[in-house]
Amino acid sequence: MAAKDLFQELKFRDPVRARALSEAIGHEVAALGRRVSVMHVCGSHEQAIARFGLRAVLPPDLELIMGPGCPVCVTDGPEVDEAVALAVQGARVCTYGDMLRLPGTARSLADAQAEGAKVDVVYSVSQALELAEKHPADEVVFLGSGFETTAVATAAVALANPPKNFSILSVHKYVPAAMNVVAESPETNIEGYIAAGHAAIITGWGIFEPFAARTGKPVVVAGFEPLDILAAILKLTELMRAGKPEVANVYPRCVTKEGNLAAQRSLWKVFRPVTGRWRGIAEVRDGNLDLTPEYAHLDARKRFRIDTSPVRDEEAEEAAKGCICGSIMLGLANPGDCALFGRACVPESPVGACMVSSEGQCRIWHTYGGVPDLRKVGT
């Protein structure tokens, strides 16, 4: 059956359709006639894949890998150190819950909080703004994490004339950079990419066209239901077989080609992509979102002298070296390959970032029994 008909009839969880999709994927991969790897770059996708055991319905010759898909996981230790140092220096640091236990080189914001520093978990950047209004004597620093979908919210607040005691410590990350870093890694052998639907709501799927053209690899934008993901994989394998490095959108109920233009304008008024380190990976070209000169007055890095030396710890950095998060995010290893997985590194006391957030791959594998790839059960 033509894949197009399946997409149009997508009803998200219908087992009959799931089977049809799975069979169609099997045919495509058989026609390819070799072992192929595809990558998704989204924590929400990994959750759905692990939860519904989707890897079990894929042909053995198709490897589905999770790339650097969580902005919390790729936030670098020294970036967390900056926030911890600010909190220790007396600022009121506000951030999303995901960031609280994320280890810096030695300590997390939760550690600083336990020692008496003012650290607030907020659900939205607008709550950080309210805290700044409520505590005019405090310097309120919002540690802004997340990909562009989340950075847009930070930008909206920056544009709305925040109070003088409010500033932003940006560790926002940029999704297209995550795919570049994988595509350019000499060891990876990814033949197609599944792009995250939520980021694409803002940027539009058109943003992936230069990537597809440059790398010669197809990209499919997918939603978060099992059938969304299977449909995306089918579309991807079709494009791979046809040798077409195109971008396809199988999430039209949320994503358009242009995306949300007004949001993009806000985003690029306040932020610009700069090169920076991602945890466990490397320098990532244009991977971080920094405040533009026009908004430098809101930049905590410009407003304060941040001294991270008291909160760093070279020894702890050394211990974290057993963590192979970086290789996992590049698709070169999986959590089972890490000697610390489920032993020294568990959700209650994470060694690496991938065990911290609910969308980190180690955390997800740990939660779903350590072997979400059911094909490997019993082997």
Place this chain on the structure above:
Amino acid sequence: MCLGVPGKVLAIDGMSATVDFFGVRKELRLDIVDEPVSVGDYVLNHVGFAIRRIPPDEVQETLALFDQILDVSGAKADLMAADVRGEIAAAKHKE
């Protein structure tokens, strides 16, 4: 943080909307939504901001989807459901 949750707009006051999420009322910012929003529309919530007005014909499917996710009863270990519940609980309560 990356999962969007849909809700129905009950009232609008400038850049702020009161939105119903499965029976819980929350306040959302409208600064970055893609299209003008009116009372009765459904919007996708991301960290306290509406990021997309959901086209009317998609609403039922999207709601059904989230109902299903929320329904997985007793599934304490279900991270995705926990994230959705967390998002709903954490969105600012409308006083």
